Structures are given as C-alpha cells and as structure tokens.
Amino acid sequence: MEPYLRALKNNRLKITPRRKAVINLFVNYRMRMGPYDVYGKLKKKLPILGLPTVYRILDELTKAGILIQSLSEDRQLRYALCTLPDAHHHHFTCRKCSKIEEVEFCNFKGVTRFIEKKLNAKVEAHQLQIEGLCSECK
Amino acid sequence: MEPYLRALKNNRLKITPRRKAVINLFVNYRMRMGPYDVYGKLKKKLPILGLPTVYRILDELTKAGILIQSLSEDRQLRYALCTLPDAHHHHFTCRKCSKIEEVEFCNFKGVTRFIEKKLNAKVEAHQLQIEGLCSECK
DNA sequence: CTTATAAATAGAAATGATTTCTATTTATAA
DNA sequence: TTATAAATAGAAATCATTTCTATTTATAAG
Secondary structure, eight states: OHHHHHHHTTOOOOOHHHHHHHHHHHHOOOHBBBBHHHHHHHTOOOOSHHHHHHHHHHHHHHHTTSSEEEETTTTTTEEEOSSSSSSOOOEEEETTTTTTEEEEOOOHHHHHHHHHHHHHOOOEEEEEEEEEEETTOO | OHHHHHHHHHHHHHOOOHHHHHHHHHHOOOBBOEEEHHHHHHHHHHHSSSHHHHHHHHHHHTTTEEEEEEOOSSOEEEEEEEEEESSOEEEEEETOOOOOEEEEEEHHHHHHHHHHHOOEEEEEEEEEEEEETTTOOO
C-alpha cells in the first residue's frame, strides 16, 4: 500500500478515502475491473460515491502509474494494478477469470524492422493484447 | 470490385446499392474510416441513407472478410479494405493520414512460448496495433 | 490546533456512439 | 411477374462516458 500512496504524493494527488479505497480494491482483487465493477464493489462500503468520481480516479491512478489500462472485447477500458510501472512490457489477460499477468518480454524489434524496411515507414508505437486461459483456468 | 461482389454472394448478402457504394468508397479511399466518415461521404450521393445502415453494412462487410477493423485511439472502430483476407497478418496505421498498410509478418511465437512457459497459461489470441508515420507522411 | 485554499467530490444533466424497433422498400429466386 | 426474405430509413432507446456546479475535504501555512 505504501508505494501506491507515495505514487499519489509524487503526482500531487491528495490521499483521499476514495482513492485509497480504489487502490485497496485492486490490491485485493488482482484482476481487471471496469469503472462500473469498481463502483459496484465500493458502493457497499461507501454509499455516497459517484460514478464520475470512479472514472476520474481510475484515470488519475493510471496517469500516476498505479494502474494499467487494457481494452476488453467490448472496447471498454478495464484496469488492473501495475507492478512493473517502469519497464516496457505487455499484459496477458485470462478470458475466463479476467486475471491480468505481466509479460516481461517483447520481441517487437523484428516487426519494426520489417515495417520500416518494407513500407519505408516510421514505427512510433505498438500495443499488444494477448488473451487466453491462465494456469488455473485452462 | 468483382472479388468483393463475389464475397458478398458467398456470404449470402444481397448486392444492394448501399453495399456497393460502401465498398466503392473504400476502394477509392485507401484509408481507414469510421461509420460517421462513411456516412458523411456517402450522404452526398445517397441523400436517403441512415446511419444505422452504415453501421450494419460495415459490420457485414467485416464478417465477409472485405473490411478489417482497427481500433483508433479514441477506442472507436475504424474500417479499411482488406486485401489479404486469408493469411494471418497485422496492420500498420499512419497517425497522420490514417492510411492502413498490411504487414505480412508476425513473430508472435516468441511471446507465446514465453507466456506458456513462464505463466503456464494457454495463449489463444493476440491483437497488435502498430502506429507511426507512413512513407509519405514521415 | 486553526484556518485558508486549492483540490476533490456528488449528483444531475449532457453528450455521443451505437443499437433496437417497426414499418416500408427492394433484391432475387422461382 | 410475383412471392418472400432480406435490407433499409428514421425515430427512439440505450448506455458508457463527460461536463457542470455547488459543496465538501485534504493539507499546508500560520
């Protein structure tokens, strides 16, 4: 918990009960959740809570490097705790339980070389979504 | 044009003026476009045209393998003509002119091996978005 | 410990993409 | 030519997300 609170401070974000509750939720549920999931789970403990607040907090925590975003199949954003905030990496999402695991491996150089040579283009960014079944669900 | 009309027939889709117009648009504009772009461009020639029709046609043409989908930064779907309907491949999108180019290269095996070994998971699908500047825009 | 201030929040309302629904029209196969 | 299922328009509904405004709160300075 402490490193996350430190991250809040580093990003000039006040430590509020709502933000702490959101972080706690992700620490406890190590899966990806969308704004409405978070809202639903927190509403029990914090009856006075607005959905726009959840949207905003998820966005702020992402900018602070505490959460990462991933696109779900319905094109809505889901969030999960990021434990590798600094290194370039990808994420594996379990299609059954929604668990997110970090993948510290990227062999994107080959594709980049191919594109820059064959298409004579400049590659600026890439985003990889990997899905499947985690060790428990398969 | 003929191969696309054949693809319509193969998918039991009637050859209608609207569908032909959408295909024609993508043949002429070799860039990615969203439903509203398509609607705007076609509305000039076909004043009687509904936006839901455009949404539906784009979806049908995608299922028929005539178009491919790509997610734009705002998480909305964009479409482009697919000239490699059968082979697994990825797409490069120019950030400036929206042109889509097909990338006949995929070195996903390395990542898959890494994940299946390290996480003991089963990889079922991957989706790669590559962006940058095309040869003309860079 | 107060207090001042900017930041954070609730709740209502607006926005905007996408889908649904129903009546009408149309492509096409017989 | 005609019957039929498929396609379409246009209005309306849906639903995620954002904006707005008044109120509350974290926190830094005294």
